[in-house]
Amino acid sequence: MTSATERFWSLTQRGADAECWPWLGAVSGKYGRFALGRRSEGNAQAHRFVYELLVGAVPEGCELHHECGDKLCVNPAHLRTVTRVEHFRLTSGASDTHCANGHPRIPENITYRTDGRPRCRQCQREAEARSRARQGRTPKSPSKQQKETDSSDS
Structure with missing residues (x-):
């Protein structure tokens, strides 16, 4: 053998x-x-x-x-x-420039789950807003960082 x-x-x-x-x-x-x-x-x-x-x-x-x-x-x-x-x-395609939903994959917009997988902050915010809407809850007020980002865009 x-x-x-x-x-x-x-x-x-x-x-x-x-x-x-x-x-x-x-x-x-x-x-x-x-x-x-x-x-x-x-x-x-x-x-x-x-x-x-x-x-x-x-x-x-x-x-x-x-x-x-x-x-x-x-x-x-x-x-x-x-x-x-x-x-x-x-x-995982970490070199991609955008997440699956088209949001920019930039350091300020990415967090990492405990298992190492990346998470798009913008996608997470949108998912939370949809969840609140389904439950009939009021939308969460934007974070200070989000307000600053939105005001600098105008």
Whole structure:
């Protein structure tokens, strides 16, 4: 019987150190999936398996980020350990100039949820106003910062 490591390499197109090493095996959720052995041994993400094999354990509370952007790449030189919040910011389109509703994505208009996801302040204010209207409550008076912003626009 072949070892897990031998099976892993047979499912990888290994190239030069700077190149992506495409995963040729099973895929689950856009990432390579590698069966560790018998069914009872479970599966591992292919990029995580090779990282732990060649580099070492992923630190507690960290995830692996593909610097190359290819989720099927298993080259450990293309993987970097990051926190969950940092990983979300790297992969969430944080470079976009506007939120999904078209509001400018500028520092004054962005807050971050506890899980690291960005939140548009203007969208949040509009959602709160809609909620108040549905409940028959009066609109909340604008904040001092919002009043200053509105008066500087005129």
